[in-house]
Amino acid sequence: MSVLARSVGNAFRNKVRTAAVVAVLAVAIGLALAMLVANQAVGAKVQELNASVGTVLTVNPAGGQGFEGGGEPLTSEQAATATAVPNVSAVVGISSLRLRNAAEAAAQAAGGQTGPGGGQGVSGGQAAATLTTSLTAAVDAGTLGNRNQAANGTTGTTATQPVRSLPITATGIGAEVDTTGKALAITEGNGLGDYNAESTNALLGTTLAEKNGLAVGSTFTINDQTYTVAGLFDAGTTFGNNAVYVTLPTAQTLAGLPGELSSMIVTVDSLEHVEAAKAALQEALGTDKADVTQGQNLETAVSSLDSVKNISYIAFIAALGTAGLIILLIMVMLVRERRREIGVLKAIGAPNRTIGLQFVLEALVLAALGSAAGAVIAAFASSGIASALISTNTTTTAAATTGRGMPGGTGFPGGGPGGPFGGASQLLTSVTASASPDVIVAGIAAVFGVATIGALVPALLTARIRPIEVLRGE
Amino acid sequence: MIEVKNLVRTFNSGDRTIKPVNDVSFELEQGTLASIVGKSGSGKSTLLSLLGALDKPTSGDVAVNGVSLASMPDAKLTQYRRRDIGFVFQQFNLIPNLSAVDNVMLPMEFAGMRKAARLQRAKELLEQVQLVPEKHDRRINRLSGGEQQRVAIARALANEPKLILADEPTGNLDEQTGDHIIELLSALCRDHNTTILVVTHDRALANKTDRRFRLQQGRLTEEPVRNRATAAAAPV
Known part of the structure; x- marks a missing residue:
């Protein structure tokens, strides 16, 4: 049985606990991915607006x-x-x-x-x-x-x-x-x-x-x-x-x-x-x-979108950090729980790096399961979360701009959207938060990076456990 | 050859200093089957942990084939445990979520043996300790205490170590299987020139060893071994 196989086996050792950890991780990772998707979507929209009418x-x-x-x-x-x-x-x-x-x-x-x-x-x-x-x-x-x-x-x-x-x-x-x-x-x-x-x-x-x-x-x-x-x-x-x-x-x-x-x-x-x-x-x-x-509505809308972009980025980092912290804490708990087992492995000649790698891989297995479930959550939730972020952040802006024509009178508002720029709300509602594979892959890569960092600390802790632990309780 | 010189291990317990191993010295030639007897808490397991480089002595030294363990860095000690030592623990200390064969394969994996070779050797060893083949792939926590003990012995033999340290190796076995294990250990000494040091309360096993030591209040004394033919009946 290889280190990887042993790590996978260890990840499922306590199925109830694994399910609970994966569920919590899925929420954190799902939120992180949803925020990343929202960030990318809003960023693309800002870029598009600036490129098209910003000048x-x-x-x-x-x-x-x-x-x-x-x-x-x-x-x-x-x-x-x-x-x-x-x-x-x-x-x-x-x-x-x-x-x-x-x-x-x-x-x-x-x-x-x-x-x-x-x-x-x-x-x-x-x-x-x-x-x-x-x-x-x-x-x-x-x-x-x-x-x-x-x-x-x-x-x-x-x-x-x-x-x-x-x-x-x-x-x-x-x-x-x-x-x-x-x-x-x-x-x-x-x-x-x-x-x-x-x-x-x-x-x-x-x-x-x-x-x-x-x-x-x-x-x-x-x-x-x-x-x-x-x-x-x-x-x-x-x-x-x-x-x-x-x-x-x-x-x-x-x-x-x-x-x-x-x-x-x-x-x-x-x-x-x-x-x-x-x-x-x-x-x-x-x-x-x-x-x-210069199109005040556009400037205001872009400003609002920039705020949403910043908020979603901070939320992405926070959710990612939470996922890393969850992994860190669960792995520290597992290392403490398996002190004696680590002692046994050391007693029969396992090098520190092998034991550390085993725990890192186990953390990555949990992260992979959490990412899979999190990606599903993100696929369903990212659009709603992006909309909620945008509507929360731009209510005032939209209320102030919707229905106005262009200054100077070239607008044709009538019963329609209100002029060439159509107000911030029209611009914002046209932001599409679709979970593209590239964004998901980038998000999951970030999750794995954070999971590895989170798992390294407990993995290093295993190096400090002495093989004499094996005799505890004998 | 194992040389133990003035070995001391002390622990602090509140204001008191406990010396479970107190100025122990002895030598064992390669291929010797030796036993240590003594009351519970007399320091037998502590001595085994010092000989097996699981713990470091407060003073004194253990030298294996002329190489001092005291001067070895941790990485070398790990290598020493992997290549030269086989442990049989009193409480087996097997990995509970792995199968019997996977447990036996572990030391070979750490030694870098190829998977096919270690699988074959693990099955041979489990057959030697009389674990039936249908239980080879069974998880440890689904084996009886005696079966677990046999897996622990097979694991100790995995890398053909020069020294086997066994803490009550027949303690959980029935008489017939215990006899078989004793025969197996004797054969290892005889055929592979393996040194075996067992801590035991089993009179039969203690009297079948080449040398017998008694540990009392941290001090080791050697006792004469009776004629093996009549040893089984003698008190330990």
Whole structure:
């Protein structure tokens, strides 16, 4: 019988005690693994957010008040000025439009109702142009939408209002990015192609395309002009997918406002230069002309995620240390319990290293059993624990940010998630705590490392036991 | 050859100093079968532990084939116990969760013998001490006291030691098996030139040894051994 076989046998010598030790270890190791999974998931999310929009600044017309509009529109000249600011790597102009179903708009006009309705925030600097389309919105107005439409679009009547749909967000873009500067996730088809005023290509959100039975190559109309679906994108939310993207010149032509921009997405070359570029940009454009923001919601969300990451890391270390301490204590107890047996082994010629190795291996057997059970616990619990950590840590943040549009008024909140950044809660809930094999393997390797350290102390204690122990009690 | 010179072992018990081994000196030629008799608490087991390097003497020395145990570092003493000594303990001291054959294989594993070779030798030794084959793989705690004693003797013989120290080796055996064990130990002395020192209350065993010592209040005296043919009937 080898040392390993003897160690395995010893681990199961007292089955009830072994089960109890493994159960306690499983909880500690499971918690450690769950924390590691949460840490990795949050870390990846922070990295993703920083990489995608961490260097993005948004420029809106100064004086814009979201729902109420206001301020002077941005211009192509200002975009050129922004491009010349040091450390600015890209400037993307955005023109925001709202599309209403043509048939519905006609019916409302016939019924004497006015106004855009829809409960949506309009562009801050300029009221977004309202156009008609053959498309039907994929999002129902719901109670909130209908209430807001009634408030906004109807005066002096208490008559029952017809059911309306929300407007469709149409955005003219200078590059294939969304209003946060994040690359569009095109799931089918191609991009918009040439960015000129003659382009009749459009990108549709998946739910909007599904609602209208459109696929890549299908056509639809905006203000009686036919557009071809060049591709479909997935924005990740139902509201975000109730949208159309066309080229910036096309949107400006449709709105009849050539050279005007609703907002600009400015990308800075690195995170280190964001603050300086923001100040330079604000100075170049003038505080009375433009508001430059960094996306406060995002900063707050990333800050919250960083806190969760730190908490989960500390909890991982604590749970790992607990597992090591459990192993240390149980092995010290076993060494004390088996003093005489250790004496016997020494009396018949066992070297100290053999006896020490036997105890280390026995500890590793217990750690392996605890890890197996702990991995199962982590697989089931990591998602819940991550969610609990995030919700506990970000309640205030989420409450303060959910439902707000972007400063300056480019948001289209309506009954939806509340603007381009959608609030911290949306960012946080999209953190997926999946137990990847790499993370589990790394966690279990850490557990084995700690178990080895925990077992070394009692193993070294065995070296101090003298063989004369064998005669105790004789 | 074993030379014991002025061996002393003292213990402190409160204000008192106890000397279970007090200035003991003797020599044993290789291949001698010797016995130590004495009352309970007379220091017999302490003397065995000093001879087997389980304990260190307060003063004096034990030399085996001219090599002093007092000057040996712990690692060398471990090697000495592994290669040169076989112990048979009064309470067997077998590992309870291992089988009989695994217990016998342990000293051979520590000596670096290959698994197949040690398994074969362990089974041969268990047959020599008359443990039936169907009990070879049985756990120690499922064997009777006599069977455990036989496993302990087989384990002591595992590495063909030069010196076997046995504390009441036939104490838990029936007369027939005890006789067989005595024959086995005598044969070891005769055929393998093994030195055997037994602590015993068994008159038959004590009188069958080549030399007999009596330990009384820590002091060792040698007694004449009677003719082996009539020894069994004589008082110890």
